[in-house]
Amino acid sequence: MTPRAGLLPRAVLPFLGILALALLLPFSGNDYWALIATRAAIYWILIAGLNLVVGFAGQLAIGYVALLTLGAYTASVLASGTVTPEVPAFLALAAAAGIGAVFGLVVGLPALRLRTFYFAMTTLGFATIVTQVALAWQDVTGGGIGITGPAMPPPFDTAWSFFYLCLGLAAVVTWMTGNIARSRFGRGLIALRDAEVAAEASGISKPALLVSTFLFAGACAGFAGGLFAGLQTYITPDAFTFELSLLFFIAVLIGGRGSILGPMLGTILLTLLPEIAAPLAAWSTFLYAFLLLVIVLAMPGGIASLLDFAGRRPLPAHRAILPRAAALEALLPARPEAAPLNLAGIELRFGGVRAIDGVDLEVRPGQVHGLIGPNGSGKTTTLNVICGYYEPQQGRMALGAAPLPAGMPQKRAGLGIARTFQTPRIIGEATVLQNVMVGGSIQGSSSFFATLLALPRPRAEEKTIEAQARLALAAVGLEGLAEARADRLQHSELRFVEIARALMLRPAFLLLDEPAAGLSAEEIRRLGALIQAVARQGTGVLLVEHHADLIFDICDHVTVLNLGRVLASGTPADIRSHKEVVSAYLGA
Ligand SMILES: Nc1ncnc2c1ncn2[C@@H]1O[C@H](COP(=O)(O)OP(=O)(O)OP(=O)(O)O)[C@@H](O)[C@H]1O
Numbered sequence: 001m002t003p004r005a006g007l008l009p010r011a012v013l014p015f016l017g018i019l020a021l022a023l024l025l026p027f028s029g030n031d032y033w034a035l036i037a038t039r040a041a042i043y044w045i046l047i048a049g050l051n052l053v054v055g056f057a058g059q060l061a062i063g064y065v066a067l068l069t070l071g072a073y074t075a076s077v078l079a080s081g082t083v084t085p086e087v088p089a090f091l092a093l094a095a096a097a098g099i100g101a102v103f104g105l106v107v108g109l110p111a112l113r114l115r116t117f118y119f120a121m122t123t124l125g126f127a128t129i130v131t132q133v134a135l136a137w138q139d140v141t142g143g144g145i146g147i148t149g150p151a152m153p154p155p156f157d158t159a160w161s162f163f164y165l166c167l168g169l170a171a172v173v174t175w176m177t178g179n180i181a182r183s184r185f186g187r188g189l190i191a192l193r194d195a196e197v198a199a200e201a202s203g204i205s206k207p208a209l210l211v212s213t214f215l216f217a218g219a220c221a222g223f224a225g226g227l228f229a230g231l232q233t234y235i236t237p238d239a240f241t242f243e244l245s246l247l248f249f250i251a252v253l254i255g256g257r258g259s260i261l262g263p264m265l266g267t268i269l270l271t272l273l274p275e276i277a278a279p280l281a282a283w284s285t286f287l288y289a290f291l292l293l294v295i296v297l298a299m300p301g302g303i304a305s306l307l308d309f310a311g312r313r314p315l316p317a318h319r320a321i322l323p324r325a326a327a328l329e330a331l332l333p334a335r336p337e338a339a340p341l342n343l344a345g346i347e348l349r350f351g352g353v354r355a356i357d358g359v360d361l362e363v364r365p366g367q368v369h370g371l372i373g374p375n376g377s378g379k380t381t382t383l384n385v386i387c388g389y390y391e392p393q394q395g396r397m398a399l400g401a402a403p404l405p406a407g408m409p410q411k412r413a414g415l416g417i418a419r420t421f422q423t424p425r426i427i428g429e430a431t432v433l434q435n436v437m438v439g440g441s442i443q444g445s446s447s448f449f450a451t452l453l454a455l456p457r458p459r460a461e462e463k464t465i466e467a468q469a470r471l472a473l474a475a476v477g478l479e480g481l482a483e484a485r486a487d488r489l490q491h492s493e494l495r496f497v498e499i500a501r502a503l504m505l506r507p508a509f510l511l512l513d514e515p516a517a518g519l520s521a522e523e524i525r526r527l528g529a530l531i532q533a534v535a536r537q538g539t540g541v542l543l544v545e546h547h548a549d550l551i552f553d554i555c556d557h558v559t560v561l562n563l564g565r566v567l568a569s570g571t572p573a574d575i576r577s578h579k580e581v582v583s584a585y586l587g588a
Contacts, residue, residue, distance in 0.1 A: 014261050014307075015174060018268075022167050026160045034159035035231070040271040041166035042227045044264060047251050048173045049104075049220030051263045052213050054252045056186060058193030059111045059210075060120035063127030064221055065245035070103055071096035071225020072149070072235050073134055073141055079150030083140055089150040089230070096226035097219040104218010105211060112207055127245060134237040146236035149229030166227055173220055178260055179454045180216075183462060184437070184444045185209060190258050190427050191438045198425035201387060202501065203413025203442035212448035246288050247271075253295055256302025258429050265303050301429075311485045319480065321496050321523060323530040327474035328537065332506055335538035338365040339400020341417075341509050346385055346395035348378075355381040356392070357564035363509060363540045368531055370551040370572075371544045373561035374585050379544040380422060382561070383511050386542070387419050388412050399508075413442050416508030420498040420515055428487030435486050435497055436472050439504030440465035465504075472500040476530060491518045499530070509540045516547045528554045548586060552576060560585060 025037050046068055053061045075096040078087040087095070107126045111119045134141045141147060151157065156165045180186050188209050191199035199206070229235045251270050255263030273287065295302055305311070343361040347354070356378045363369045371379050384390045386397065388409035397404035399415060412419075418439070427435055443465055446458040473479045476496040481489060486497065495515050502510055512531070516524045524547060532554050535541050545551050551558060552572040560568045560581050567585075568578045575581055 011261075015264075018264065019167070019171060025163070031159055034163050036271065036275050038159070038163040038166050038231055039228075040268055041163065041170040042224050042231060043248065043251070043271055044170045044267045045166070045173050045227065046221045046224035047248050047263055047267050048170070048177045048260070049217030050248055051252050051255070051260065052177060052180060052186075052189060053108070053217045054249060055255065055257045055259065055263060056181065056189035056193065057111075057210060057213055058190075058257070059108070060116050061108070061111075061123045061217075062120045062249050063107070063123035063125070063245055064217075064248050065240050065242070066107065066123070066127035066130040067100045067104055067218055067221030068225040068228060068244070069127075069130045069134060069237070069240040071100045071222030072229035072232075072240070073147070073225075074099045074222065075150045075226030076147045076229045076235060077140055080148055082147070089152050092150050093223055093226040093230075097223035100222015100225065101215045101219035104214045104216075104221060108210065108214030108218070111210060111214075124242075124245075127240075127242070131237050131240060134240075142236075144236060146234055149231070149233050149235055150226060151233075152230055162230070166231075169223075169227070174260065174264065175454075176216075176452045179452055179458075180448070181258075181260055183451045183458060184441045184465065185212070185448055185451055187427075187430070187434055187438050188441055189213060190430060191441075193257075194427045194429070195425040197389070197409075198421065198498075198501070199438065200409045201413065201419050202439050202505070203410055204438070205410050216448070216452065243285050243288070246285065250288050250292055254291060254302050256304025259302070259304030261307065262302050262304030310483070311488075315481065315484055315488060320477075321493060321526060322477040323496075323526055323533070324474050324477060325533050327471050327479075328503075328530070328533050331468060331471045331475050331503060332534065332537040332539065334536075335365070335508070338508050338538065338540075339402075340364045341386070341404070341540060341542075342396075342398045343382070343386070344396045344398075346382070346392045346397070348381060348385060348390055348392045354564045356385065356561075358395070359561070359564070359566055361542075361559055361566075363542045364557075365508065365540045366535055366538050367556040368535045368541045368543055368554050370555035370558040371542060371561065372546070372548070372551055372558060372575075372585065373567070377561040378564040379561055380513055381564075383419060383513055383542070383544060386412075386509075386511060387417065413505050416505065417511065418502035418505040418507035418509070419511040420495070420502055420513055422513045422517070424491075424494040424498050426486045426494050426497060428485070430486055431483050432473065432478060432486050432489065432497055433466070433469055433482040436469040436500045436504060437465050439472070439501035440468055442505070443468075468504060469500070472503045473497075475503060476500045477526070492520065492523050495519065496527075503534070507539055509542065510534060511542045511544075513544045514546065515543070516545055516550050524550055 025033055050064050053059050075092040077083055078092040078095055079089050107123055110122045135143055152162055156162050188204040192206055247270050251266035252263045255266035341363040346356050346359045348356045373379055385392050388407050391406040444461040451458040473482050476499050478496055516527055528550050531541055555572055558572055558575045562584050568581045
């Protein structure tokens with residue numbers, strides 16, 4: 001399943017089907033089902049938020065039961081009136097969501113620094129602390145004896161009416177996460193998960209995006225906690241087990257990353273399984289572990305990939321990349337003469353290795369500037385310095401008269417500097433169109449909150465970004481593959497997808513790192529024409545390449561690096577006849 005789930009009415013049908021089945025449940029006449037179905041709806045409210053953290057952002061948040069616990073105790077304590085004056089149940093639920101959001105952020109913040117397992121351990125540690133506090137803080141929580149959950153006011157005070165309430169709230173949360181999933185925020189999250197440097201180069205700010213996501217997921221979890229306490233009617237710390245936390249986490253994994261329908265089905269499955277097969281209830285931890293193993297080994301894409309019929313459709317066998325100049329001109333309106341990009345005396349050492357040793361370079365708008373040299377001569381490092389990934393120890397960079405500060409790669413997109421990578425950095429599980437739309441992230445200015453609610457502005461922004469992405473795909477000659485999963489494309493096609501993504505910035509400067517590597521002769525010819533067409537629109541192109549023919553055919557200026565130093569700089573004709581260049585790089 002690709003993250004575009006929910007975009008088409010067809011993708012909404014399964015959700016409507018599940019909703020219709022759920023609405024019919026009361027006709028079963030079995031009140032026990034009210035309990036199970038309500039539990040599933042409450043779990044889903046938590047898991048829908050967690051899905052953005054785990055399934056979209058790829059953060060291993062295992063201990064989300066902590067936020068359920070916090071929400072449950074907040075709502076119960078406020079509604080019971082033992083510590084404060086008695087608070088109405090719905091207000092208590094809102095407070096639970098607020099506490100959930102705050103602690104969702106607190107427990108999420110380490111993810112900005114810690115990687116994978118260390119972050120997972122932090123969330124688990126937090127879960128243990130919360131349970132211990134609930135046990136020890138007897139005056140407020142009732143300790144091991146517990147506390148009554150919030151009683152729902154009429155008409156939500158019967159089992160089935162409470163179920164309808166939870167179902168309605170679950171539907172709202174599903175809609176909200178769907179809005180995020182198919183927005184620049186959802187694409188940003190999966191880009192951070194699968195192609196972090198490309199996300200940064202597209203101007204996506206990891207801290208800002210993760211903070212919003214943690215706040216939302218925490219609010220969902222806290223709110224679910226309040227409802228959970230209402231369902232249990234009485235809560236003790238024993239109700240919030242590690243097993244429950246595992247259920248939440250595994251429901252997302254079983255469901256499949258970057259999907260909403262999959263984790264929803266995973267939640268229903270994991271809630272129902274122990275009930276349907278009662279003897280299994282005692283084995284639930286074993287069952288979860290077993291399911292996890294099956295997923296990891298047999299179907300890493302989860303339920304969503306099983307249901308992704310469109311993603312398995314064969315792609316046309318004989319297809320060609322045919323860039324279209326007209327689409328490029330529509331995407332990149334010719335820009336008036338802009339300022340050049342200057343590097344002066346740049347030095348960068350990695351320990352004892354002088355990767356760049358006093359490099360001067362000027363990339364002019366509207367020109368193709370080739371950067372060539374033997375392996376290890378410092379070409380990619382130079383690109384990385386321009387893009388802010390490395391901070392040079394010496395030297396100055398400037399965009400016209402304005403200094404270009406070192407570092408801060410996510411700010412480069414805003415300055416009109418776009419790039420591609422030596423190895424394409426692509427989100428394999430997303431469609432080609434989604435990948436290209438990642439490049440348009442900074443064009444959207446509406447907030448996470450406005451996007452959650454699908455307000456008109458974010459919807460209009462999405463339409464614009466999509467239209468431009470289709471134009472960018474037409475410009476590079478891949479519009480026919482817009483809906484294909486990116487991991488099904490050939491290597492050469494991925495190179496053009498990266499260029500389309502970079503063009504989404506309508507860049508003043510486009511830095512290409514070996515774009516011709518792995519391309520056929522015909523594809524290299526088309527690539528050359530495309531690069532020249534981009535430059536004609538006023539963009540300055542810095543082209544790192546080993547294909548000498550391409551460099552000499554299309555460049556206006558060439559700089560040759562050797563051992564981190566500029567060996568020669570001039571027109572292609574100057575370079576071809578430069579003795580040292582010929583002996584150090586080009587060969588006789
Ligand atoms: N992160 C790093 N840590 C240590 N050394 C590095 C790092 N990145 C690059 N280098 C070293 O810096 C030098 C320049 O590397 P760079 O990748 O810029 O060369 P290049 O000209 O792009 O080579 P190629 O054509 O093989 O891509 C090499 O000696 C490389 O080993």
